[in-house]
Amino acid sequence: MTEVQTNSVAWETLLDLSAFDGPRHVRLELAVRDAIATGRLPAGAALPPSRLLAASLGVSRWVVTEVYGRLAAEGILDARTGSGTRVAARVGVAAARPEPQPVEPERRPRFDLAPGVPDLRHAPRALWLRAMGEALAGTPDAELFRLDGDVAPARDALAAYLSRARFARADADAVVVTHGAADGMRRVARALRGLGHRALLVEDPSWHRMRQVAAAESLACVPVRVDEHGVDVDALVAASVRTGARAALVTPAHQFPVGVPLSAERREGLIAWARACDGVVIEDDYDAEFRYDRRPIGALQAMAPDRVVLAGSLSKTATPALGIGWLVLPSWLRADVRGMGAAAPSTIDQLALTRFLTAGGLDRHLRGARARYRRRREALLAALAQSLPDCRVSGIAAGLHLVLDLPRGVRAAEVVRAGAARDVALTDIRRYRVSPDEPAPERLVLGYGDLADPLVDEAVGLLTDAVREVAAREVAARGVGAAR
Template sequence: MAEVQTNPVAWETLLDLSAYAGPRHVRLELAVRDAVATGRLPSGAVLPPSRLLATSLGVSRWVVTEVYGRLAAEGILDARTGSGTRVAARVDVAAARSAAPPAEQQRRPRFDLTPGVPDLRHAPRALWLRAMTEALADTPDAELFPLDGDVPGARAALAAYLARSRFARADADTVVVTHGAADGMRRVARALHGLGHRALLVEDPSWHRMRHVAAAEGLTPVPVRVDEHGVDVDALVAASVRTGACAALVTPAHQFPVGVPLSAERRERLIAWARTCEGVVIEDDYDAEFRYDRRPIGALQAMAPERVVLAGSLSKTATPALGIGWLVLPPWLRDAMTPGGVRGADAAAPSTIDQLALARFLTTGGLDRHLRGARARYRRRREALLTALARALPECRVSGIAAGLHLVLDLPPGVRATDVVRAGAAHDVALTDIRRYRVSPDAPAPERLVLGYGDLADPLVDEAVSLLAAAVREAAVPGGTPPQVAAGGEGPRRVGAAR
């Protein structure tokens, strides 16, 4: 395939997979990211059809469709029904480049304590395969070719599931099936930009991918601080008055990364703000299914379905490999999503087969069975991690442990998180500084790590914590002040305190 620099039909762009390490789908993703970041694939360039590219590169078609779907979900590519897959018109080049590390960094560490990854060893393979097999066997031939990729049964199944599990006020007409939470954010941000919005109020700290996707669609992130009760609504209202922003992205069920739920009083005030300014709250339903101190908290969307967008996915509950998510939309935003409605040509949905499988997965209780087992595993792993931390790092404090798949660890006096991350890498332990999730990462902040335990194998917990403790000792600096008090669902405490 000879390289072409300026032709908007970029079927001949050279993609050299040998320059990267890892499985074929990882190498192809990195190659496409690099091509976008360097400008060899410019904005608007049309990529080859998946079958043609697979044949040219000598890979399976699944490899290409997986990569196209993943990059479309991030807003780097734009999959349009009837016009092929192309580089997004407003592609975030920095995001494409930052997500493509050198090949030598592609090997996964033995001890992965980074947040945001579920237990991939227990992905519901058999349940999903059964759902897909039964859906294909039972679906009439005519329904295998739906209009605009829309599968009403999938939307109806999602509406019913969200109504009973998240107390959402949803029906099939308000639900849109997406390629994941980031894809849903891209669609909402694009629609809001079209309606005249130019800024988005975001929690600080928060999950960076969502705000980067919104920024790529023209919404400037405006940071709002978070404390032990969730996002500071007084600060949010003040930022709204100062900037004119009338859209906010929040994680009320389990704030990421601090780990606190939004208090009932602040929920009411946030809804009142949205109604007063005729704005919208985008509810990222992060980690809502995994709560250990009480039943999961209901969706904010139920309080004001006309002012709240509910966004979720199967990435944490099942596996990111499925590439399936959803939006529950207010009617006015649903109509504004595209000129032809939410199911128009600009809203390419997951494949018909995937949507049919999703409907069967939900209606037959497959997801419910998977979640019951997952909650029990994560609860045991959480307890094992807390016990190991109490033994190895008794001077540290933890917070945000009441829900989700991660916790926040305050480091001892004089120890910098960046130094611990660097020392941990030398021990094959992947760690994350909480500053990674700050809107302004250079601003002063307590020294904390965000420790994920979703994909940490149970037999490795003790060894991983021992190596973490070694990294903390190696990074220690004489002197310092006592660690800052962390914000947590039940307040900060020393590891090993009564639970």
């Protein structure tokens, strides 16, 4: 037995009369019975009016009314004045299809301290909806025929935005619209592979998703250490000489996860390396718009647009669900990236992005987001200072995360497990190491982007409980070991 909502419409259900033998009314009756038995016409579905069905099948209206009448008499169809003809609300089927199981949304912990997630409660829904409506209303009919590819107004809008907001040296010809930063990385990695590159220098630690994308395109990831000044350029040059790698992936505005900007001296050194070895720097503009103690640092790309690929997206500034990002490419790489035929976001999405940028929607959203994140970061720092005064916090006043050094002898992996038992999402910094098994300080990466403001103190209280629980276990274990 199958039961569905009675407001479903099945006017477009295909009824194949040629699959059955006999007069037309017999064949139509068998076709309707088969559609019901196989579930193509579900219980409660509305059938088309007899005149419309007759016209679509090329039969007389009598054939349809005869079939409807017979099946209604058997209780298979339900014909009522004013509501049309429907499949009966409860009917038996010869081979009932399994009920579709509802897909449960991924449950996020109540206390979400995972990094890399923006404030989803304040996603710019209204601003994006307005941009979408205005884009649709103002788009000429001919533009709606476009199927794929970059939309020129979107590239113009992105070039203008990146030039004023990120100080990038960009024109529309340099811009490629992508489905996000990872999609952009995939396109660049594939193009570099085609140009003969076999390795990619990557920060260690760094965001693992970008490394995984590069590795999937057969680029070997070569780790380069990061310190309080960003990626160690001297170590990068040495790794380049050792491996022959001439491409590097870096996050100069706000290194993830260490949380520091690349120093001016190292910026110059990185560009000098790229020029000397005929190399390329891929600049992941992660978290670049969120700086709370001063204006954001300009893009590295402005220093050498012929040697730097700028990659960004709306994932952290707005929401990953929009699935929109961009690349700003050196002239020598454009044909290779565009020539691979990768699908662009839909024309409608690109036109909405155009309006979102040119009408100031993103600017308004960022102003509100910066204020919220700054207050939340200050509240988190105050709570940590109160509850865990011996734990050092590092990272500049920027972005959506900070780094917490744990007390001596307390292992981050154990704190993560203890936090999960308290419904607190925590992340061991080793998750972002290229070689996670190598010795490293015990540190947590605490994200506050999607942590609700009223939950900050409670989240830190539970984190403190988790740290103390692990510390107590370690002390007890050492005591047992000493007794033996």
